[in-house]
Structures are given as C-alpha cells and as structure tokens.
Amino acid sequence: xxxxxxxxxxxxxxxxxxxxxxxxxxxxxxxxxxxxxxxxxxxxxxxxxxxxxxxxxxxxxxxxxxxxxxxxxxxxxxxxxxxxxxxxxxxxxxxxxxxxxxxxxxxxxxxxxxxxxxxxxxxxxxxxxxxxxxxxxxxxxxxxxxxxxxxxxxxxxxxxxxxxxxxxxxxxxxxxxxxxxxxxxxxxxxxxxxxxxxxxxxxxxxxxxxxxxxxxxxxxxxxxxxxxxxxxxxxxxxxxxxxxxxxxxxxxxxxxxxxxxxxxxxxxxxxxxxxxxxxxxxxxxxxxxxxxxxxxxxxxxxxxxxxxxxxxxxxxxxxxxxxxxxxxxxxxxxxxxxxxxxxxxxxxxxxxxxxxxxxxxxxxxxxxxxxxxxxxxxxxxxxxxxxxxxxxxxxxxxxxxxxxxxxxxxxxxxxxxxxxxxxxxxxxxxxxxxxxxxxxxxxxxxxxxxxxxxxxxxxxxxxxxxxxxxxxxxxxxxxxxxxxxxxxxxxxxxxxxxxxxxxxxxxxxxxxxxxxxxxxxxxxxxxxxxxxxxxxxxxxxxxxxxxxxxxxxxxxxxxxxxxxxxxxxxxxxxxxxxxxxxxxxxxxxxxxxxxxxx
Numbered sequence: 357x358x359x360x361x362x363x364x365x366x367x368x369x370x371x372x373x374x375x376x377x378x379x380x381x382x383x384x385x386x387x388x389x390x391x392x393x394x395x396x397x398x399x400x401x402x403x404x405x406x407x408x409x410x411x412x413x414x415x416x417x418x419x420x421x422x423x424x425x426x427x428x429x430x431x432x433x434x435x436x437x438x439x440x441x442x443x444x445x446x447x448x449x450x451x452x453x454x455x456x457x458x459x460x461x462x463x464x465x466x467x468x469x470x471x472x473x474x475x476x477x478x479x480x481x482x483x484x485x486x487x488x489x490x491x492x493x494x495x496x497x498x499x500x501x502x503x504x505x506x507x508x509x510x511x512x513x514x515x516x517x518x519x520x521x522x523x524x525x526x527x528x529x530x531x532x533x534x535x536x537x538x539x540x541x542x543x544x545x546x547x548x549x550x551x552x553x554x555x556x557x558x559x560x561x562x563x564x565x566x567x568x569x570x571x572x573x574x575x576x577x578x579x580x581x582x583x584x585x586x587x588x589x590x591x592x593x594x595x596x597x598x599x600x601x602x603x604x605x606x607x608x609x610x611x612x613x614x615x616x617x618x619x620x621x622x623x624x625x626x627x628x629x630x631x632x633x634x635x636x637x638x639x640x641x642x643x644x645x646x647x648x649x650x651x652x653x654x655x656x657x658x659x660x661x662x663x664x665x666x667x668x669x670x671x672x673x674x675x676x677x678x679x680x681x682x683x684x685x686x687x688x689x690x691x692x693x694x695x696x697x698x699x700x701x702x703x704x705x706x707x708x709x710x711x712x713x714x715x716x717x718x719x720x721x722x723x724x725x726x727x728x729x730x731x732x733x734x735x736x737x738x739x740x741x742x743x744x745x746x747x748x749x750x751x752x753x754x755x756x757x758x759x760x761x762x763x764x765x766x767x768x769x770x771x772x773x774x775x776x777x778x779x780x781x782x783x784x785x786x787x788x789x790x791x792x793x794x795x796x797x798x799x800x801x802x803x804x805x806x807x808x809x810x811x812x813x814x815x816x817x818x819x820x821x822x823x824x825x826x827x828x829x830x831x832x833x834x835x836x837x838x839x840x841x842x843x844x845x846x847x848x849x850x851x852x853x854x855x856x857x858x859x860x861x862x863x864x865x866x867x868x869x870x871x872x873x874x875x876x877x878x879x880x881x882x883x884x885x886x887x888x889x890x891x892x893x894x895x896x897x898x899x900x901x902x903x904x905x906x907x908x909x910x911x912x913x914x915x916x917x918x919x920x921x922x923x924x925x926x927x928x929x930x931x932x933x934x935x936x937x938x939x940x941x942x943x944x945x946x947x948x949x950x951x952x953x954x
Contacts, residue, residue, distance in 0.1 A: 406629055408615035409636050410479075415618035416588060418470045421477040427463035429481065433491050433642060448490055451510065453574040462573065469578045473585035480514075480577060482639040486631065487515040510573045514580035517570040580625075587621045594620045649880075649930040649948055652895075653938070654712075657681050657887035658703050660934055662716045664891040665700040667931075668898050673720045675699030678713070678738075679728045682706060684786040684886035685757035686729035689764035691793040691893035692803060693726060693752075696768040701894045703887065707735045709742065717742070727751045728760065757783050758805045758812035765802035765818065775822050777801035780815070780845065781831040784808060786886040788832040791864035791903050792855075794879075794896035795871040801829070809838050811845065819848040827851040832863055861905045861912040868902035868918055877901040878919065879931045880939065880947065882908060888934035895931060908939060911946040919950050 414420075421429070430449045448462040455465060470477045485491040488509040570579050587593045591600070598605055599620040605612045608629045614620040622632050652663040658681055677694040679687035681703030694701040700720055702713045717725065725742050727734050730753040742749050752767070754760035761783070769775055779796035781789035783805030796803040804815045811819075819825065828849045830837050833856035845852050855870055857863040860883050868875070881892035883905030896903040904915050930947055932939050 404633065404636055405615075406610065406632065407613050407619065409619045409622055409632055410639070412588070412616045412618045415476055415479060415621070416474050416585075417476045418474045421467075423463055423467035426466055426477055426481070427461070429642075430463055430491070448484070451573065453572065455574045460574070465574045465577050469581040472578075473581040475581045475584050478639060478643050479584070480581060482635055482642065483515075483580065483625075484513055484577075485638050486626070486635050488513055511571050511576075513573045513576040516576050516580045516583070517568075584621050584625070587624060588617050591617070594624065597624045599623050649932050649944060649951075651932040651935075651939075651944065652891075653888075653933065653935040655935070657891075658710045658712045660888050661701065661703050661891040662712050664895050664933065665702060665716055665720070668895060669700055669720060671720075673699050673722050674724070676717055676720060676722045676725045677701045677728060678704050678725055678734065678742075679890070680704060680706060680733040681710075681887055683733060684790075684890065685783065686733060686753075686760050687886070687890045688757070688781075688783065688786065688789045688793070688805065689761045689803065690728050690890065691790075691897060692768050692797045693728070693764050694894045695797050695897040697724070697726070699726070701891060703890075704734055704738050706733060707737055709738050714741075714745075717747070718745070722747060724748045724750060727753075728764070729753055754814060756812075756814070758807075759814035761803065761805045762814045762818045765804065769800070769802050772821050773824055775800070775802060776824050777827045777829070778819070778822070778825060778849070779803045779829045779831060780806050780837070782806065782808065782836040783812075785836065786889065787860035787883050787905060788836060788863055790881075790886065790889045790893055791860075791867050791905060792829070792831040793893040794901070794903050795867050796829075797897050798871060798900065806837060806841055808836060809840060811841055819845075822848070825849045827853065830854040830856075831867065832856055833858075857914065861907070862914045864903065864905045865912075865914045865918045868904060869922060872902040873922060875901050875922070877931070879903050879933065880906055880915075880943075881933045882906065882938050884908060885938065888938055892931070892933045895933070899931070906939060906943055908937070909942055911943045911950075916946070916950050919947075920953075 427449075451462045452459050453462075453465060454460075455468075460468075466477055466480050469475070470480060481491060490509060490513055493509065570576060594600055594617065599614055601614050601617055601620055603613065605614070605623070607623070607627060610629055612623060612629070614623065622635060626632055626635065652660065652667055654660040654663050661681075675694070675697035677690045677697070677699050679690045679701065682705065687701070690701050693699070699722060700716070702716055704710055704713055725747050727739055727742075727749060728751075730751075734751075739749050739751060752760065752763050754763050777799055779792050779799075779801050781792050781803065783789070784807065789803065789805065793803055802818075804818065806812060806815055826849055828845050828851070830842055830845065830852065833854075834842075837854075842852055842854060855863065855866050857866045864883070868878075877899050878901055879892045879896040879899065881889040881903060883889070884907065889903070889905070892903050904918070906912060906915060930951060932944055932947070
C-alpha cells in the first residue's frame with residue numbers, strides 16, 4: 357500500500373481562466389484546514405510573515421541546487437533523521453518520464469524546468485510536497501492495488517490546471533461487478549481508490565479555445581515553473597488576479613498585503629493562508645530553517661510537567677518529587693530536591709494522582725517518590741496509591757511552607773558546616789522564589805522562605821544552625837521583603853545582599869545577570885502563574901541556565917536586553933514552557949527575533 361508522511365497537505369488548483377478549487381484524496385485532505393501560525397516564526401534570520409513568505413531573490417535563485425543535488429535530495433530528504441521518510445523507495449527517486457521522446461528522471465525534469473524559467477528548484481520541491489506529498493510518499497512496488505493511485509499523484513504533481521476530482525466510495529455487494537478503481541482482495545475486503553481523472557476533468561486550461569493538456573509529471577513541473585516566472589516578470593499578470601504588491605487582499609479570515617512579487621505568485625498559486633504557511637514550513641524545514649526555541653507544553657499543567665520530565669529524562673530516574681498542582685507553596689522547594697535526588701518534579705491534585713502523572717511515574721520507574729506538603733494539599737490516598745504501584749514513598753512536610761522549605765534544605769544540604777550562602781525569597785508569592793531556585797542550587801545555597809515583615813521561626817532557627825554562613829541573598833524588593841527583615845538577617849551573615857528589579861520580570865533578570873553571565877540557554881516561563889514556572893525550575897537546573905519570566909502576550913524589555921547583552925544563545929536554546937494561552941506565539945516570535953539578531 358502507499359505510505360505517506362503524516363503531514364497535512366493543501367492542494368491548490370492553478371489555471372489561467374477558471375476558479376481555483378481545493379482537491380482531495382486518501383492522501384490529500386479534502387478540507388480547508390488552517391495550519392498557519394498567527395504570529396512570527398523564525399527561520400535562519402527571517403520570519404514567517406504571511407505578507408512576505410519568501411524573498412524575490414531566493415524565489416528566483418535557479419542555481420540554488422545542481423541536478424545532482426536534486427537527485428540526492430530525492431533519494432533522502434531527511435539525511436540526518438533515519439526515522440523519517442526517504443530512501444531508495446521515495447516516489448520520485450526512481451521515477452522516469454518521457455520528455456521529447458527521451459527518458460528523463462525527476463531530478464533532470466526539475467532541474468531543466470528551473471533552469472529554463474529561472475525558478476529556485478527548492479520552490480518546486482516544496483510545492484511537490486505541499487500539493488501531492490510526492491517527496492515523502494513511498495511507492496511499494498509489491499502492492500499492485502496502489503499502483504494507479506501512485507500514478508494519479510504524479511499526473512497532477514504540482515496541482516497545475518486542476519478543476520475537479522471525483523472518487524468512488526460506494527459499497528459493493530458480493531458478486532457485483534467492480535468499478536475500474538475498486539478492487540476486492542483475497543480476504544473479501546473492498547479497497548476503494550480515487551477514480552482518477554476522466555477526459556472531462558483532465559488537468560489543463562483553455563488557450564484561445566484550444567485545450568492545453570497538463571497531465572503528467574514532466575508537464576506539471578514545466579508549466580508550473582513557467583507560470584511562476586511569467587508572473588514574476590509581468591506585474592500585470594499579478595494585478596489580473598488582484599494580488600498586486602503592496603495592495604490589500606482579503607483571503608480566508610485575514611488580510612494579505614504582499615510585500616514582494618514572489619509572495620504574490622504563491623497566493624495566486626494557492627489562494628489561502630494555510631496552504632502558503634505549509635509551503636513555508638516545508639521549504640524552511642528542508643532547506644534553511646533552524647529552530648530558535650523549543651516549546652514544552654501540554655493541554656494542562658499536569659501534561660506540561662510531564663513534557664518537561666520527558667525532555668530531561670529518557671528513561672529511569674532515581675526519584676520523583678510530587679507536589680500539588682493547585683498551589684505553589686510547597687513546590688517552591690521542590691526543584692532543589694528533584695535536582696539533588698536526580699528526579700523529576702510532577703504534579704498531583706489534592707486527592708487524585710492524575711492519570712498523566714501516574715503514567716509518567718511508571719515510565720520513570722523511580723527508586724523513590726517524595727511527596728512535598730501535608731495531607732491537606734496532597735492526601736494520603738495518593739500516597740497509598742503510589743505505594744500500591746510498588747514504589748517507596750516518603751512525605752516531607754512541615755508545619756507550614758516555611759518549615760517545609762527548611763526540611764527540604766536539610767535533605768539537600770545535610771552538612772550544615774559546608775553552607776556559606778543562603779537565598780531568601782518571599783513565601784507569599786511565587787515569582788522571586790522560582791526565579792532564584794536555579795541560581796541557589798547552582799551556588800550550593802539553600803532556598804529559604806520568609807514573610808514580608810518578619811522572618812518565620814522555622815527559617816530563623818535553621819539559620820542559627822549554619823556556623824559558616826557568610827552571605828544571604830534577599831530576592832525581591834522592599835515591597836515583598838521589607839527592610840526590617842533585611843536588618844534582622846544581618847544578625848546571621850555579614851553580607852546581606854538584596855537582588856531586586858523594578859518588577860518580578862526585572863528581578864529575574866537581575867538574578868540572571870548576577871549568576872549567569874553568558875548562558876548558552878534560557879528557560880522562559882510565565883511570570884503570572886506558577887505551574888509551568890515550577891516545572892521550569894528543574895529544567896533550568898538541569899540545563900544550568902537562568903529562569904526568565906515573561907508576560908503572556910508581551911516579552912519584557914529587560915529580558916530582551918539581557919539576551920542581547922549577556923547571552924551566547926544560539927539555535928534550539930530557548931525553552932518556552934506552557935502553551936499559547938500561557939506564553940503566546942507573539943512572545944515566542946519576539947524572543948526568536950532577538951536571538952536571530954545576535
């Protein structure tokens with residue numbers, strides 16, 4: 357049977373005088389599925405922009421690939437990924453068509469057409485994939501049921517001149533004569549295939565009342581390349597379809613203002629935003645794109661924490677640290693415990709383990725599961741459930757969040773004489789404590805919690821047990837930890853240093869500047885809600901990188917400046933935690949734009 361990539365495909369119907377219609381098949385979805393990002397996406401120094409999909413220079417760079425380079429690409433479009441489609445059975449790698457009474461392979465056909473009409477071969481290759489998945493479709497020569505279907509995709513390879521396609525999905529009763537494109541196998545199962553193109557619906561167009569047939573791979577590539585070049589050279593042709601450069605055009609639910617002729621050509625060829633996003637995505641994944649960020653997310657906080665866990669641990673871990681996903685208090689101490697015990701930080705509900713979390717625990721198969729917090733936040737029923745799965749469980753809980761933080765500190769740093777530095781953050785809100793957690797662990801310093809106007813008894817008693825304590829970092833401004841608390845802390849260490857910014861976002865940056873002078877990576881989390889930030893703390897420790905806070909729909913200027921001036925960030929080095937509702941694609945685009953400019 358045919359094997360095709362799991363890629364959503366748009367088909368476009370391009371002809372000179374009649375309307376363009378979407379076409380569909382078993383391999384090409386018959387629907388208008390919008391696959392575009394609403395915001396900027398970064399690729400190798402440029403960004404996805406629905407108004408500027410590809411530059412004119414790149415679109416017409418017909419020397420971008422030699423014939424042999426095209427041939428090698430068709431053999432394996434994913435040379436670095438053995439799990440992806442490609443190889444010697446690739447549809448086009450073995451294909452031969454007749455051109456001017458001579459046999460010519462697909463690479464030769466593409467190269468000749470692109471040289472003749474001065475179109476980048478990469479544009480043709482990406483369009484072949486967008487239209488009919490011909491680059492990643494694999495033909496199985498041992499299966500004759502799919503042979504005609506294979507030919508159909510080749511016949512309309514570029515979607516050029518198409519008007520309609522019909523297909524046969526009727527049921528067949530026993531003994532009933534089969535249609536031309538249906539076949540019953542030896543087990544009696546009916547296979548329905550596209551009936552293909554009748555003479556009435558053969559691809560092509562009328563030219564002075566003369567029907568021009570565009571059926572066949574070689575014709576499809578040649579006519580498409582010719583048409584794209586025609587519009588590049590003839591602005592009046594672009595204007596004919598209302599796609600003048602710089603003028604507004606309504607399409608789908610959006611407004612398009614093409615910035616150049618190449619973008620106009622693509623919209624004439626495929627008159628919808630989603631199809632052109634797909635072209636951009638295919639083109640840049642194959643030829644120029646480098647990811648500048650990696651989003652780790654799930655539909656909820658429990659699945660996001662699992663996504664982070666899977667990023668960090670491919671298999672077994674020593675521990676799992678389980679905290680409530682409904683409050684931040686106990687989780688503030690969880691990141692250092694997870695790091696110390698080579699474990700993963702996961703979430704539970706008050707009285708429910710959550711199936712996602714249970715599945716991840718089973719995958720990690722830890723030696724021990726720590727539950728942080730008392731029975732009011734994580735009930736004993738969860739502890740019993742985990743025990744019934746065969747895991748050793750230990751609950752770490754103090755009288756309150758301040759006491760719990762101390763108990764965790766004693767586990768992570770058992771030798772009190774070795775501690776010379778302590779971080780102290782507010783226990784009444786999460787941002788400063790979470791932002792400082794990676795830095796405190798990096799500096800072998802316990803992270804303790806305090807109230808705004810007074811040092812809690814548990815914190816004070818613990819500080820008294822540290823004979824060699826010399827430095828206390830207070831995280832946050834006087835609005836969250838008062839100057840009176842700062843004065844009290846001078847009784848425990850001769851260096852009391854406040855690290856604070858004008859807001860929570862700036863405070864996180866001040867922490868990063870102090871302890872991460874030239875990070876190669878950054879973990880970006882929301883500064884307005886705690887769950888993903890909790891997960892981000894352990895990831896930042898794991899990657900030895902700062903934790904930066906952002907607003908959901910705007911990237912703070914302080915963060916931009918830090919990345920520009922203090923980092924050595926490259927591709928694949930910004931982790932974004934949480935879905936688009938937590939950190940929007942607008943922010944993602946802003947971040948990547950900053951990185952691309954480095």
